[in-house]
Amino acid sequence: MNRILLVTGGSRGIGAACCRQAAAAGWDVAVNYARDAAAADAVAADVRALGRRAITVQADVADEAQVLAMFARVDAELGPLAGLVNNAGVVDMPARVDEMSLARLKRMFDTNILGSVVCAREAVRRMSTRHRGRGGAIVNLSSAAARLGSPAQYVDYAASKGAIDTFTLGLAREVAAEGIRVNAVRPGIIDTGIHASGGQPERAKDLAPQVPMKRAGSADEVAAAVLWLLSDAASYTTGTVIDVTGGR
Numbered sequence: 482m483n484r485i486l487l488v489t490g491g492s493r494g495i496g497a498a499c500c501r502q503a504a505a506a507g508w509d510v511a512v513n514y515a516r517d518a519a520a521a522d523a524v525a526a527d528v529r530a531l532g533r534r535a536i537t538v539q540a541d542v543a544d545e546a547q548v549l550a551m552f553a554r555v556d557a558e559l560g561p562l563a564g565l566v567n568n569a570g571v572v573d574m575p576a577r578v579d580e581m582s583l584a585r586l587k588r589m590f591d592t593n594i595l596g597s598v599v600c601a602r603e604a605v606r607r608m609s610t611r612h613r614g615r616g617g618a619i620v621n622l623s624s625a626a627a628r629l630g631s632p633a634q635y636v637d638y639a640a641s642k643g644a645i646d647t648f649t650l651g652l653a654r655e656v657a658a659e660g661i662r663v664n665a666v667r668p669g670i671i672d673t674g675i676h677a678s679g680g681q682p683e684r685a686k687d688l689a690p691q692v693p694m695k696r697a698g699s700a701d702e703v704a705a706a707v708l709w710l711l712s713d714a715a716s717y718t719t720g721t722v723i724d725v726t727g728g729r
Contacts (some may be wrong), residue, residue, distance in 0.1 A: 483534070485559045486711070487511040487552075489542050489600055490569030492521035494673035495622065498704035499566050500524050501531070506708055509534040511555045513569065515541050534559060542569045542596030543588070552603045561614070564711050565604040567597040567621040570641075575634040586637055593641035594648075597621055601652060601663070609659040616660025620710045621649050625669040625726045642667075646722055653720035662719040664710040669726025672697040693728030 486503050490496040492514035500510045501524070510528045512535060514521035521537040528535035536558050540551035555562060570593045573585055601619055608617035626639035627646050645665060653663035670692055672685040685697035703725050709715055710723070 484508045484563045486564040488566040489513045495700045495703045496568040497524045498700035502704045502708045504528040504531040504533040512537045543591040562607045563617040565619045589637045594644045618711045619663045621665040623665045623667040665722045666706045667724045668703045669729045670697045
């Protein structure tokens with residue numbers, strides 16, 4: 482039986498690494514992207530090169546109508562969903578809370594919190610035995626910022642990821658008897674393009690000396706934790722958050 486995985490924000494960084502590692506582990510993959518179709522196509526080509534099926538699906542997870550259309554396409558073109566990686570998220574320029582606009586806060590929370598919750602809702606509707614599904618696994622991407630608070634940088638981002646930690650625990654307990662496991666991964670300083678989108682392209686390198694292991698992590702190192710949580714090897718693990726932070 483084919484195992485179908487949807488990775489939101491799958492066109493770059495940690496999401497792309499998850500797609501490639503999932504294909505290597507035997508999953509067929511739906512690669513979600515918001516804007517960069519070419520990058521998503523490249524990831525899908527990598528999945529197919531590993532012998533698995535892949536589709537690319539454009540959707541802004543902050544828009545419920547686009548999320549519903551995305552899940553409908555996965556249903557129609559790949560089949561019953563067995564896994565969701567809630568990876569899509571945004572960051573913004575470093576700022577204090579007293580400098581943040583409402584528009585910034587709405588963008589942050591609409592994408593990072595509401596987008597993840599709505600995607601998880603749709604996954605549960607498909608995977609839960611309560612809805613005649615066959616079970617599955619959800620992995621949410623949190624951040625070490627949820628523990629650290631990110632003062633004078635991204636308190637809003639940290640707060641959004643704190644919400645993801647709580648959501649992970651609550652949903653895991655809610656659907657534990659319905660064949661669905663829900664876990665999260667908290668990356669630390671990871672060398673991906675998200676830092677450039679926050680105006681700090683050298684952030685991973687600059688902060689590496691503060692990490693006990695004295696280096697930034699890679700997207701593949703985070704993806705390895707995600708894939709373990711998706712796998713049968715984690716069959717008795719739910720409501721858990723794994724730090725991939727180099728000790729930070």
